[in-house]
Amino acid sequence: MDPILLTDKESSGAFWPVDGDSSLIFLGTGCSSAVPNARCLLQPSSPPCEVCMKSLSLPPEKNKNYRCNTSLLIDYCHGNRERSYILIDVGKTFREQVLRWFTYHQIPRVDSVILTHEHADAVLGLDDIRTVQPYSPTNDIEPTPVYLTQFAMESVAIKFPYLVNKNFKEGQEIRRVSQLDWRIIEGNSETPFASSGLQFIPLPVMHGEDYVCLGFLFGKRSRVAYISDVSRFPMSTEYVISKSGAGQLDLLILDTLYKNKPHNTHLCFPQTLDAVKRISPKRALLIGMTHEFDHDRDNKILAEWSEREGIWVQLAHDGLKISIDL
Template identity: 60%
Template sequence: MEPDPATTPTSGTAAAASSSLIFLGTGCSGALPDTRCLIKPSTPPCAVCSTALSLPPDRNPNYRLNTSLLIDYCHNDGTHKYTLIDVGKTFREQVLRWFVHHKVPSVDAIILTHDHADAILGLDDIWVVQPSNGENDADQIPIFLTQFTMDSIAARFPYLVERKQEDGDEDARGALLDWKIIEDDVNKPFTSSGLQFVPLPVMHGEGYICLGFLFGRRARVAYLSDVSRFLPSTEHAISKSGAGQIDLLILEANGLHGVGGHPRSTHLTLSQSLDAIKRICPKKALLIGMRHEFEHHRENQMLAEWSRREGIPVQLAHDGLRVLIDL
């Protein structure tokens, strides 16, 4: 499959007059390289992790930070609003690498999928991307999350929720956050920075619900980062045979080998992800959340063959990828 112009990196100039999706991270919870492969190398060494430090990340698609997406929504008047989905353990590095590279000045809103470490542990660093009102005062950032995730964050980050400055510490910095509770219900959408989002509840291991999101008016995008099983209402909302074909499906594929289906599974394998893509039938799909079994170029060659056979373009995304899209 020839490179798709809609899924190749673009310059800041090309993106200036368009909405886009910026993949800040496309890896698993532990991120890549997997440190275990470096401090306790196997024989032979892990092909992905052993070479991960030999190239800079902007030229190494196997270097993957925690899964996170930045939605750059261009309004009709040309102003840009940035909505961030998930703030994981590697958030500071994502800011240094990709906010700087893509000239992203701040974050206007945050959406959290669930309360696991790879989705929330970067909240302590949110203040560095806080928007300013031009008078050296920061504006509040709305954070959309379920009550379950809110309760978990309140226990882990009470100072972010209560917003109490440490006594005597005039230089203490903390984000000004406006917590907004949403429902895990496809029939209860919400609006962030002028863009409507439909919650897409999925199972992330039995007994635990994680949210994905459907958004976009002109081009419709579904983002599902942590899935072990689809709920019928969610699959209907994004399926061609259900509510109608979506333009882009962003879906996790955590494990390369195996067929999954174990009762304690918390993620989809590649074969399960591809089966879901065939059922959902989007116009195209990008995969995220990959562990170190995935070698980017090798797996994309295999996916190119699958895409030709099935008629649905599918590729692995990579950190720093910017996709121009008319939202």
């Protein structure tokens, strides 16, 4: 199989520089319900949903319309050539992502996890972290650090009490579960933290007007911002990542849910492109798409937009791997 690397000319005609020993692997680029949308298969329209039908017609390595929950794996190469694997979000489709992309890209483990928020599409795969940990029937392994806010921690403790509470009652059996080391972070850009040797700056954004989600800024030699769930940028956050503020991003990875209609908790295509213009990164990759987006067709539209606006923008896809100097 040919590897899915963004190292040649895409439909935009733009070239992604491949220098750098680290890489970003897009484990998932879809919305919470993923693509194909199960409703399109159980209650098909007439004619059937074209994107959902396409998403079932090809094997994973050739299928850019099959989308799991948004998740990014950072393959970080330290100065001493050692590697760390940092996972941002572990949603409902994590096991499927392991089967599809950990095996494909030969990812042996996860060294640390960072959570953007505590919704199902970001945390419900925590139980399956054990599949990428060493095997021990008695849980005698080093726990994987998980970085999250106190608010997210309280929610996760309710969803997964057996992953959080390690105080066994008398006579209680030891059961093999994910071994996790919970580490609380502050949800503001003034308090960075390090995960597996790589520094991250939290980027608080609105995910609906009643909820704050985190994006993350990382990388010294290349500045990357990952923002998966956002409906509005606070001015302080936009300043940190904008060309007219703290400095131009090399890569912006940004949410776009629907093609045309608006949504109360996510940016949609027109709003996403407006945000890209304001932030003005060197390049942008879009994630979080529903079945309204056809990968090849909409990337041609984005290629025209990129030519007109002078900012390279494309839809990402599951399995996409890009080399980058962090």
